[in-house]
Amino acid sequence: MMIISVRAVQLTRFTDLGLRVVMYLVAGPPESMPSTRTVADRLGLSYAHTTKVVARLGELGVVTTRRGRGGGLGITELGRTASLGWLTRALEGDEEVVDCEGAQPCPMRRGCRLRSKLRAAQDAFYTALDDITIADLADSGAGTVLLDLEAPDGR
Numbered sequence: 001m002m003i004i005s006v007r008a009v010q011l012t013r014f015t016d017l018g019l020r021v022v023m024y025l026v027a028g029p030p031e032s033m034p035s036t037r038t039v040a041d042r043l044g045l046s047y048a049h050t051t052k053v054v055a056r057l058g059e060l061g062v063v064t065t066r067r068g069r070g071g072g073l074g075i076t077e078l079g080r081t082a083s084l085g086w087l088t089r090a091l092e093g094d095e096e097v098v099d100c101e102g103a104q105p106c107p108m109r110r111g112c113r114l115r116s117k118l119r120a121a122q123d124a125f126y127t128a129l130d131d132i133t134i135a136d137l138a139d140s141g142a143g144t145v146l147l148d149l150e151a152p153d154g155r
């Protein structure tokens with residue numbers, strides 16, 4: 001019996017970190033531009049991972065960076081208004097739930113109906129995230145919690 005490798009519908013750590021960063025930035029006052037270090041500290045993330053995530057968010061146009069004194073990270077208008085589904089898709093990439101064509105391609109792939117059903121389920125997962133924007137995530141109580149986050153050592 002063949003054992004197929006299935007990636008559960010689970011976000012990658014990279015995507016999770018990206019969503020945490022944009023939620024934190026969207027909750028802050030529009031004029032505030034925290035440094036990457038501050039964001040990493042407040043969210044309990046490693047600086048190296050945060051830097052990579054911020055670079056990708058910058059490529060996607062949802063985060064802007066300003067260098068020099070008073071510089072830092074800011075959320076763009078696209079970042080505020082983008083749907084959670086769009087951003088999650090963009091961070092995850094287009095990998096399928098099941099790797100049918102990997103190092104050992106599945107011999108059933110030519111006539112497999114399971115594959116298309118799994119694709120449809122994956123699409124449905126992202127579609128369910130399309131009716132909320134990033135800004136919505138920081139509305140009311142959530143935004144207050146995000147702004148109250150302190151660095152682990154109280155900085």
Ligand code: SF4
Nearest residue numbers: 100106108109112115
């Ligand atoms: S082709 Fe079908 S059975 Fe084979 S790995 Fe893909 S989804 Fe699974």
